[in-house]
Amino acid sequence: MSQDKAIEFKDVSFRTTKVEILRDVNWSINRGAMAVILGPNGCGKTTLLRLITGYLWPSEGSVATLGCELGSVDVHSLRRRLGIVDPSAVALLDANMTALDVVLTGFFGTLTIYFDRPTRTQVEIARKAMHEVGLFEKDNQNFQTLSTGEQRRILLARAMVGRPEMLILDEACAGLDLLSRETLLATVWKMHSARPDMTLLVVTHHIEEVLPTATDVLLMREGKIVGSGSPNELLTNEPVSKAFGCAVEVSRIGERWTWSVTPEIWEGLLSGGKAT
Numbered sequence: 497m498s499q500d501k502a503i504e505f506k507d508v509s510f511r512t513t514k515v516e517i518l519r520d521v522n523w524s525i526n527r528g529a530m531a532v533i534l535g536p537n538g539c540g541k542t543t544l545l546r547l548i549t550g551y552l553w554p555s556e557g558s559v560a561t562l563g564c565e566l567g568s569v570d571v572h573s574l575r576r577r578l579g580i581v582d583p584s585a586v587a588l589l590d591a592n593m594t595a596l597d598v599v600l601t602g603f604f605g606t607l608t609i610y611f612d613r614p615t616r617t618q619v620e621i622a623r624k625a626m627h628e629v630g631l632f633e634k635d636n637q638n639f640q641t642l643s644t645g646e647q648r649r650i651l652l653a654r655a656m657v658g659r660p661e662m663l664i665l666d667e668a669c670a671g672l673d674l675l676s677r678e679t680l681l682a683t684v685w686k687m688h689s690a691r692p693d694m695t696l697l698v699v700t701h702h703i704e705e706v707l708p709t710a711t712d713v714l715l716m717r718e719g720k721i722v723g724s725g726s727p728n729e730l731l732t733n734e735p736v737s738k739a740f741g742c743a744v745e746v747s748r749i750g751e752r753w754t755w756s757v758t759p760e761i762w763e764g765l766l767s768g769g770k771a772t
């Protein structure tokens with residue numbers, strides 16, 4: 497285990513009593529990295545994240561997050577060093593909160609603000625975070641009435657108030673239109689540029705969400721690593737097609753990646769046959 501590493505998986509397998517979900521995962525990223533875990537539905541991304549955040553325990557091997565090995569660390573104090581943007585949390589938030597209240601819950605790791613009394617300094621920090629995500633003037637608006645794109649940026653501000661050493665985006669762009677997605681990505685990119693020591697981990701199944709300055713990519717399929725390396729090495733037709741189980745054309749346009757699938761493989765997809 498190295499203190500320079502933000503994440504370190506060594507020979508990790510994870511299984512329930514019935515199924516093996518991850519097998520032989522060896523992967524590490526340095527602190528300050530901008531990393532992406534990319535893979536299709538069901539490849540094990542959420543399970544990897546639960547191991548990183550200490551909600552699950554490896555069946556074999558070891559997992560270290562921010563230099564702390566699971567098993568020899570208080571996971572609650574570890575989680576305070578992480579900022580997590582998880583859109584599925586929206587459904588769990590107290591419905592009566594303003595946007596500012598939601599940002600303030602980031603200090604307490606809670607889903608409501610009514611049992612906590614934020615200090616004046618915390619309110620100031622929360623307002624600054626709202627400013628940084630471009631939503632300063634929405635402080636008093638009920639969170640549930642914000643657009644989905646605005647809600648995501650508020651969740652980002654919530655994740656940032658505790659000055660996390662690692663920011664984790666868990667499918668943070670899911671359900672966003674192009675402009676909302678790009679606004680969120682641009683905000684995250686700017687935040688990371690202003691905090692080069694902060695590690696950024698983006699978990700996604702969309703190649704378009706790989707940021708221009710990403711340093712590391714982990715490609716997953718069916719609980720196993722298809723490849724890990726730099727975006728230039730990994731984001732090419734062969735490894736991406738292997739990970740996603742169909743023939744994909746990957747293109748780099750400027751500093752971004754995009755992909756497409758030609759209708760020639762549709763027949764194979766519809767008949768449940770070969771799609772590659």
Ligand SMILES: Nc1ncnc2c1ncn2[C@@H]1O[C@H](COP(=O)(O)OP(=O)(O)OP(=O)(O)O)[C@@H](O)[C@H]1O
Binds near residue numbers: 538539542544701
């Ligand atoms: N508790 C469990 N019991 C049985 N199978 C499980 C359990 N948890 C996850 N799985 C299975 O493990 C595989 C990986 O699940 P996981 O949620 O990690 O994938 P994912 O890559 O995050 O998927 P998605 O992108 O759809 O969220 C899936 O096939 C899932 O059905």
